[in-house]
Amino acid sequence: MSTVGNSTNIFWHECAVGNIDRQKLLNQKGCVVWITGLSGSGKSTLACSLGRELHSRGKLSYVLDGDNLRHGLNKNLGFSAEDRTENIRRVGEVGKLFADAGLICIASLISPYRKDRDACRGMLPDGSFIEVFMNMPLEVCEERDVKGLYKLARAGKIKGFTGIDDPYEPPLNCEIELKMADGICPTPIDMAGKVASYLGEKGFLHYE
Ligand SMILES: Nc1ncnc2c1ncn2[C@@H]1O[C@H](COP(=O)(O)OS(=O)(=O)O)[C@@H](OP(=O)(O)O)[C@H]1O
Numbered sequence: 001m002s003t004v005g006n007s008t009n010i011f012w013h014e015c016a017v018g019n020i021d022r023q024k025l026l027n028q029k030g031c032v033v034w035i036t037g038l039s040g041s042g043k044s045t046l047a048c049s050l051g052r053e054l055h056s057r058g059k060l061s062y063v064l065d066g067d068n069l070r071h072g073l074n075k076n077l078g079f080s081a082e083d084r085t086e087n088i089r090r091v092g093e094v095g096k097l098f099a100d101a102g103l104i105c106i107a108s109l110i111s112p113y114r115k116d117r118d119a120c121r122g123m124l125p126d127g128s129f130i131e132v133f134m135n136m137p138l139e140v141c142e143e144r145d146v147k148g149l150y151k152l153a154r155a156g157k158i159k160g161f162t163g164i165d166d167p168y169e170p171p172l173n174c175e176i177e178l179k180m181a182d183g184i185c186p187t188p189i190d191m192a193g194k195v196a197s198y199l200g201e202k203g204f205l206h207y208e
């Protein structure tokens with residue numbers, strides 16, 4: 001019997017089928033691929049491209065996209081520092097459940113604060129939180145401006161927009177950094193291939 005947060009007198013219930021059984025069934029190892037970067041840096045594109053690549057290799061993955069989750073699970077949250085922290089905490093917890101289910105969970109969120117990403121890393125077993133930094137220059141993201149949000153932010157019509165008047169703290173020790181080379185951005189397929197190769201090398205795409 002214990003107290004966790006505001007929950008008192010709670011018990012942990014073990015089930016007969018565990019994480020290892022599920023991973024064996026799926027012939028893969030559960031993990032969280034956490035894609036972080038500015039709005040417009042290509043997070044969602046990479047997440048979907050990676051999901052497709054893994055699917056084609058017969059591996060089960062699921063994308064948790066920041067924008068999409070704000071339509072449901074996180075629709076009561078805004079973009080204050082506190083709300084962003086809660087947003088990331090919730091997605092970290094959901095990612096932990098997906099990884100425990102044996103899936104390769106692909107989370108794509110701006111996740112601007114290092115301490116929040118590190119807290120999610122701390123929820124997962126060592127090695128199974130793979131932080132991918134979309135290191136795209138602000139000018140490139142702003143030039144893309146698919147949703148017109150940078151324009152609104154520059155005009156002062158959106159307050160607290162990441163990269164404009166709200167901070168983005170780049171990772172210090174991420175597993176994978178994706179960036180432009182000679183002014184050219186690698187294709188989403190190339191980026192997905194790089195992440196999938198990492199997962200293969202680290203043994204996530206088989207269970208033996
Ligand atoms: N103020 C502000 N700052 C940054 N982004 C904003 C803001 N307001 C709305 N949006 C839109 O919300 C998307 C980011 O949601 P996230 O859940 O990934 O953000 S966070 O991780 O909580 O910072 C983000 O989507 P992406 O462009 O896919 O990153 C924006 O479309």
Ligand SMILES: Nc1ncnc2c1ncn2[C@@H]1O[C@H](COP(=O)(O)OP(=O)(O)O)[C@@H](O)[C@H]1O
Nearest residue numbers: 039040041042043044045144146185186187188
């Ligand atoms: N590797 C890439 N090379 C060129 N353009 C890209 C690449 N990845 C994404 N894009 C384009 O950039 C824009 C923003 O991508 P998106 O995945 O929505 O970013 P985010 O989820 O980080 O906001 C889209 O128009 C997308 O087609």
